[in-house]
Amino acid sequence: MGAFSKFWQGAVIASMLAAPVALAKVTIYMCGDSTMQDWNEGYYPKQGQGQDFHYWFDPTKAAVVNRGQGGMSLGGGGKAKDGSTAVGYYDMFFKKGCSAGNCIAEKLQAGDYVVIQFGINDVNYSTEDFFASNMKKMVSDVRAKGAYPIIMSPIRRLYYDSPTQIHNSYRGYPALNKSLAEELNVPFIDMSEMVANYMISVGEQYAAQFIFNYATKAEYSNLGSDQTDQVHLQMNGANAFGRIITEQMRAHTDPIVKKLGDYMAPMYQVDVKVSPEGAADATSLGAYYPQGMTVMLKTMPKSGKKFLGWYDGNGNKVGAPSRSNVKSPYIHTFVMGSAATQYTAVYEGGTAQKYTGDGKALTAFPTTTPKSLADVTFVPFTPIEGTEQIDVEVDKNIKKFFDAYSPDTGVGYKENNWTGFMGDGFFNLENSQTSFASYKVKFPAAGYVTLAVRYANGGSSDRMFNAYLDHDYLVSAPPTGAWDKWDTAYVVMDAPQGETELKIMSLTSDGAPNIDAFGFSLAGVCRVSEGCPEVQDSTKDTTDTSTTALRGVAAKAGVQLRGSVLSLVRDADVSVFDMRGRLVMRKTASAGEMNLSETVRTAGLYRVVVRSGSEKFNANWVKVR
Known part of the structure; x- marks a missing residue:
């Protein structure tokens, strides 16, 4: 292919917005950051609040379209800590910047609902003025289509000031959400307050091990490293918070929001017992679920206690978990059926307790989330202020690099007119805010990895770009002095197990820098177009040993x-x-x-x-x- 051959293959924005279920009565759009978004299967058990939210609703009456987008602030326009200008959710995914017909604002129909939850990333990537301005625009756009906006404050971080006080890591944004809802006369759900109350009621140990994404590679086969994530949720936590959202909708003072309760599916209680009592340090709390949702049960033995297994409501020991990547015998997953039931975590000296209820769906639901202290040990954590980003050190020991010259899809040019590149050439993203280069890669295990991008920037200013891997990672690319001078930029990413797509995306009309190669600090990563061997042991350094x-x-x-x-x-x-x-x-x-x-x-x-x-x-x- 010629040195300046144009490379037009696909569009990245179109893939981000699927059409809602055609026969649904109304559509509920969930707009938020990575605490809302869908997470790739390879990240399990990490999950966003909106990921399973559709299960709470009768599919013949309502469809849920989750448009949570990792790394996004609502406002944008503000300055990040590195001095870069951030681009907000409104500009990139709701109203502008997305290709024709794929903006959320263009999808809306009269009677639809738009749930808006931001504030976590706005702390560092926006200002309160930008946030307020874009919230007002978003609400106006929703109403112009005859749809109904609902504003939610952001969830809390795993950070206890004391057993009865949850730290507000996101400064004035929870209160700003509330004041804007009042000013604009928009229904408000105070998830910041509800989640704080819930965290107080269950205690810090339970919040860490059952709600936030504290997970180990001994528990899940897809994890390459242990996770201690104080921002994001595991599946049980995401669905617990989804349950709180639906409870707030059912009991809302606004009749239009309360109407959503009529669209919800039947709910069935799952009681959880421990036998003998006191054998476990902590065990999943009983809760209700809709049919089809995956339920996760977990127990943590006290020192010296022998766990015998999970037993169902008939007194039978359960079989394999419904999720094949669950390794720990202390964890069991199953798909919720259409009847209430019970499970028992049986330890040595205990017996399974059979379910004696009628199995019927619930007819009454909580109207709020009160504070009620659980009897757990208080262990303080080191606070981490600010955004979704996890504090993991950059690892510059890159195991393998891949030639970026030929992306799988992209908008730009395959060129070799400058010297110093390493492979066949480099990829020059078109000078537009929507240009990108996409590469399908496969990871042997989930965990934090360092991405290295070899680039040239002959301009006079930083050409920051978005390295998207199921999440937005903004990467600074300072000038290199000339287009034939190359440097390497690094960013820590949260990678899933299995196949996924790395997208290098422009953030400004000047495009991104020229991309020569990219690589990862994790051994065994492969590019799908080159053929992927069987998964290797990611703990071994395979660099140039074969x-x-x-x-x-x-x-x-x-x-x-x-x-x-x-x-x-x-x-x-x-x-x-x-x-x-x-x-x-x-x-x-x-x-x-x-x-x-x-x-x-x-x-x-x-x-x-x-x-x-x-x-x-x-x-x-x-x-x-």
Whole structure:
């Protein structure tokens, strides 16, 4: 393909907005940040409040469209800590910036509902003035379509000032949501207050282990590392908060909001027992669920207590969990049926307790979430102020890099007119706010990883871009001095297990920097278009320890890397570049073997490019030891 061939393949925004269920009476749009969004299966048990929210409703009466978007503030326009200008949800996903026909505002029909919950990221990526301005615009747009806005304050963070006081990590934004709802005469649900009360009632240990995403790789097979996430929710927590939202809707003073109670599905109680009493340090609380929702039960044994298993309402020991990635015997998952039931966590010396109820759906529901202290141990956590971001150190030990020249889809140009790139060329995103480059990748395990992006920015200002991986990650790309000078930007990401899509997205009309390559600190990641082997052990450093054929023509020509040994079947020009794109070594090599460690003496991560005649072989990265 020519050096300046135009590369138009798909549109990223269109994939973000699916049409609602066609036969539904009304549609409920859930707008929020990563505490609302759908999380890829590979992140399990992490889940957003809106992810299973559709189960609470009768599908013949209402459809739920979850448009939670990770990393988003509502306001935008403000300055992040690094001085960059943030772009808000209203501009990117609700009213502007999305392709024709795919903005939420264009999808709305008279009688629909729009639930709006922001404030977490606005602390660092917006200002109260921008927030208020965009909230007013959003409410006006919803009403202009004959739809009904509902404002919710953000949920709390896992941070106890004391057993009876939950810290307000998001400053004035919970109160600002409330005051705007009053000013605009919009129905309000105070999730900040309701969640704080709920956290007080269950205690800090339960909140961490059962509500927020504290999860270990010993519990879930898809996790590559233990999770201690004080911001995001696990499945049980997301559905507990979804339950609170529906209770607030049922009991709301606004009759239009209260009408949503008529659209809800039947609810069935699941009682949870421990036998003998006192054997567990903590166990899932009994609660009600709609049919079809996955229920998670968990118990934590006290020291010296032997757990025998979970038993159902008939007194039978349960089989395998409905979720195949559950490893822990203390956790059981099942899909809720159409009758109330009971489960018992049985320890040594205990017996299963059979369910004696009538199985009927509930007819009465709570109208509020009161404070009621549970008898749990108080262990304070270190506070973390601000946004959704998790405090994980950047790991610059990148295990493998991938040539960014040919994205799977994108809006931009495949070019090779500047020097210093490592593979076939680089991808130049078009100068527009909607340009992108998308790469399908597969991760061997879930967990926090560092993404490295090798880029060139010959401009005079930072070309910040969005590295989207089921979540928005804003990456700073300062000027490199020229378009043939390359540097590497790093960002910590929360990766799922399995196949997903990395999208490099422009944030301004100037586009993003030129992208040469990207890589991850996790071993075993592969690019789907290159073929993915069986999942490797992600704990092993696989960098250049196996025989690797250079891709494409090189493989046919027999060019191979064995560790640091390059094998050639014919004479070729060999170049080695460091991570900043500087030429470290270049020589014409004869057919045979060439030990790179003898010519490149400084340990590090390098890119090897092999050319023979008019052919240039796709290059691999090699760590010279």
